[in-house]
Amino acid sequence: MAEEIRKRKRNKRKKTAVEHWVNYVLIRALIFIVSLFPVEMVLKFACFLGRGLWRHYHRGRQRAIDNLRASFPGKDDEWIRKTGKRSFEHLVMLAVDVIFISRLLTRDNWEKYSTYKNAEPLKWIMAEKKPVLFVAAHYSNFEIMSYVLAQAGFDIYSIARPFDNKFLTKYLYGLRQKSNQKIIDKKGATESMEQIIKEGGALCFIADQNAGKKGVFVDFFGRKASTYKSIGLLAIEYNLPIGVGMSWRVDNKFFFNVEIVRQIMPEEWKDKDDPLLWITQEYTRAFEEGIRRDPAQYWWIHRRWKTRPREERQ
Numbered sequence: 001m002a003e004e005i006r007k008r009k010r011n012k013r014k015k016t017a018v019e020h021w022v023n024y025v026l027i028r029a030l031i032f033i034v035s036l037f038p039v040e041m042v043l044k045f046a047c048f049l050g051r052g053l054w055r056h057y058h059r060g061r062q063r064a065i066d067n068l069r070a071s072f073p074g075k076d077d078e079w080i081r082k083t084g085k086r087s088f089e090h091l092v093m094l095a096v097d098v099i100f101i102s103r104l105l106t107r108d109n110w111e112k113y114s115t116y117k118n119a120e121p122l123k124w125i126m127a128e129k130k131p132v133l134f135v136a137a138h139y140s141n142f143e144i145m146s147y148v149l150a151q152a153g154f155d156i157y158s159i160a161r162p163f164d165n166k167f168l169t170k171y172l173y174g175l176r177q178k179s180n181q182k183i184i185d186k187k188g189a190t191e192s193m194e195q196i197i198k199e200g201g202a203l204c205f206i207a208d209q210n211a212g213k214k215g216v217f218v219d220f221f222g223r224k225a226s227t228y229k230s231i232g233l234l235a236i237e238y239n240l241p242i243g244v245g246m247s248w249r250v251d252n253k254f255f256f257n258v259e260i261v262r263q264i265m266p267e268e269w270k271d272k273d274d275p276l277l278w279i280t281q282e283y284t285r286a287f288e289e290g291i292r293r294d295p296a297q298y299w300w301i302h303r304r305w306k307t308r309p310r311e312e313r314q
Helices: 002-011 017-034 039-056 058-071 077-104 120-127 144-151 166-177 189-198 230-238 275-291
Strands: 114-117 132-136 156-160 182-185 202-206 216-220 223-227 242-249 256-264
Touching (some): 017 166, 144 156, 230 275, 242 275
């Protein structure tokens, strides 16, 4: 079965540039129509669409249920399904956030849409033009912190993976860059990072993707999860502090409580036997503690535990 799936992926026809352009035009038309309505109304409709996605996207629904059941073994089926369905609502609401964030949020009105906690220490480090790493998980609106910091005048660089559709990639990158945020393509990002660090910039990563067999395995909700080494290696090589940022959406509103849930300083890993493993586990543990506050805002649909450690594979 696995071999058949791999063959189907290899044989899948790639879309032409014309097809990508048509899709882009249709998406832009939809975005234009959506943006004519108040954001709260659109978010309410997004919840309706999320419930429809939960009902009809069988494979994604089952993956979310399996991940939730393994992560919260003490919860009953009703809680699992309720939390999973709500997580699908949050997925669609994030898409609405992407459309509205550049229209609503400015340097002067960020307090209207967000609150911040424990951000001052790292803010002062950035104000002194010293480099910082920020990490976030696929949770709630994980874009808002870097967006606000960039609008406040800080030198913010976000690592991103482009879409197959280059027209859509250019448009979405443009939305993020309206806040003066710089986007670095994930492919070849290593070449740019050293210069950014030397200039005192802040690098922002989404740090909860499956990293494959070459990743470092850390505990995440009671199971080993493969995690990229690059963040820990950068921190160790350049003695960089790491800010673990998370946001929580309030009800179904375009309003977020943003918090630096963990600040990891270089002196903390100096005496560790395996600094890379310790750093990676530390920010992953901070993610888990933040997610447990409201599990429904996490992306349970994604394949976080896809790759298994060698001993499990054997």
